[in-house]
Structure formats: C-alpha cells, structure tokens
Amino acid sequence: MLDYLxxxxxxxxxQPWQSPIDIEQAVSKKETPKHSAVSFLTSYQFTTxxxxxxxxxxxxxxxxxxxxxxxxxxxxxxxxPAEHLLNGKxxxxxxxxxxxxxxxxxxxxxFWVKEGPIDQAMAPFYQQFSFSEGQKRLLPAKLMLPxxxxxxxxxxxxxxxxxxxxxxxxxVEWWVFQQPLSAAKFQLQQLRQQFLQDNAxxxxxxxxxxxxxxTEPNLR
Numbered sequence: 001m002l003d004y005l006x007x008x009x010x011x012x013x014x015q016p017w018q019s020p021i022d023i024e025q026a027v028s029k030k031e032t033p034k035h036s037a038v039s040f041l042t043s044y045q046f047t048t049x050x051x052x053x054x055x056x057x058x059x060x061x062x063x064x065x066x067x068x069x070x071x072x073x074x075x076x077x078x079x080x081p082a083e084h085l086l087n088g089k090x091x092x093x094x095x096x097x098x099x100x101x102x103x104x105x106x107x108x109x110x111f112w113v114k115e116g117p118i119d120q121a122m123a124p125f126y127q128q129f130s131f132s133e134g135q136k137r138l139l140p141a142k143l144m145l146p147x148x149x150x151x152x153x154x155x156x157x158x159x160x161x162x163x164x165x166x167x168x169x170x171x172v173e174w175w176v177f178q179q180p181l182s183a184a185k186f187q188l189q190q191l192r193q194q195f196l197q198d199n200a201x202x203x204x205x206x207x208x209x210x211x212x213x214x215t216e217p218n219l220r
Contacts, residue, residue, distance in 0.1 A: 001053030001133060002165060004199055010166050017170055018204035019161030020083035021211075028157060028213040036154040037214035038109060038175050039065040040145035044073055044097075046124075047140065053133040054199045055079075058125060062145070064099055064109060066175060067158075071099035071107050076125070080192050082112050083164055083200045084176055091180055092188055094200075095122075106163075107173040116182030121148055126187040129194060153179040158212045164201040178213070 003009070044062030055077050062073035075098050082094035093113035100106050113119075119126070124141040131137055155178040162170045 002055075002199070004054065004197055004201070007202055011168055015162075015168075015170055016205075016207050017161060017209060018168060019164050019172065019174060020085075020201060020203055021159070021161065021206050021209075022085040022088060022203050023157050023159075023176060023211060024087055025213065026087075028211040030213050030215055032215050032218045035217045036149075037067055037158065037217075038154070038156050038177075040149055041065055041070070042146070044076075044143040044145055045141075046076075046143065047138070048136055049129065049139040050136045051129070051131055051133050052077075054195050054197060056125075056129060058139060058141075060141075062143075064097075064145075066099075066107055066109075066173065069101060071101045071105075074098045074100055078125075078191070079164070079200045080195070080198050081200050083203075084110065084112070084174075085203060086112065086178075093183065093191075095181070105173070106169070106171070107175065110174065110176040112177070112180035113183050113188070114180040115185050115188060118184040119182060119187060122181070122183065123187070126183065126191050128190055152177070152181075154214075154216050155179065156214050158214060159209055161204075161209075 041063040046058050046060035048059045050057040058076040064071050077096050079094045082091040091112040095111045097109040157176040159174050161174050162168050162172050
C-alpha cells in the first residue's frame, strides 16, 4: 500500500512538471473551441474493481475525444481529498478517468466533487465494498458519460503534468473539468470510511507551465 504520510520517500530526484497543481484561473489562457475540447464518445462499461489498499481501481472500456484525438479508457480511481486545487480551494474528492491512445500517450480526465445532491449515476462507485487489499471483484456497471456531459459545463482546464503516484511518469495530459460533480454527504462518507488515511499527493510547483481553459464551445 502506498504511504501518503511519507511522500518524500516516493522518489529521491523528482523531475519537473509534476502533478497535481493549484489551478489558478487568473493565469490560465482562455481558448474558445469550435466544439467541446473533451467529448465522451461512448458510455463507459465497467467490468472489475481492484482493492489497492488506499484506493479502488475500477476497470472497464470506453472512448473519449480529447482535442480531436481518440483515447481509450483504462481505469477509474479517486483521491480523498481532491489532489488539484482551484484558486487555492480544495474539494473533498476528485475522480480520475485514466486514458491512453494508440501511440501510448496517457491522459487523465478529472472531475472535482462537491457535497450536494445525491449522484445517482455514480452510485455504483460510492457503495460499500466488502473486500480487502490485493483482491479483485466483478463490477458490472455502466456509466453513461455522454448523457452526463449534456448536463455538465464543457469548460475544462488542460495542462501537461505527471502521474500522481509512483513512478510519477511525466508527459501526462490533464483535463480537469471546471464545474464539479456533486455527491451526497453520505456517499462521500461511505467511500471515505473504507480507508484508513487520505490518498492525495501534495501540490506540486507549476514551474512556468501554461494552463489552458477551454471554455464552452462557439457553435456558430
């Protein structure tokens, strides 16, 4: 199990351009695309869930289009509290949809989560999971992301960073939706109470990296 209490021991010499970061909207460059920068092309069909000690990994299939390039979905996981900050604010939870394209490039589509109305669509992922570290279970679940996206702002932050767990690989594209999802208090508590400690990496230096805010598309 990854030790989040001693993150300095993860890697002795960190390369620059690491993730997560504090996303400051004031320094983001705004661009208005002709269509949504991130589009979910299919529903995401989940098959299994793995227990990693301080996280759960939900495996499945699906496809997204990121700036006109198709990426295949690999797995979904979460971080308590959110790893990325927005203008210094930290949300209670962040979902990471990990993707890879045919060239091997990795991209993570992230959603912050705030406390609010119950999230029926994500309910299968907030349930009580009765198994332990190293075990794997079947999880037949379908997440209709194209339908969810119709009710969600298309505005999304984009920057180049890294994985947030070892090996902390660089060159990962990050796509963080500006508008958070919501989840009921009991949903957040039910998921969090299954783990002994938080699992968020410390915020890393921006190091002069550009952050682009792709706004709602101009459909005219």
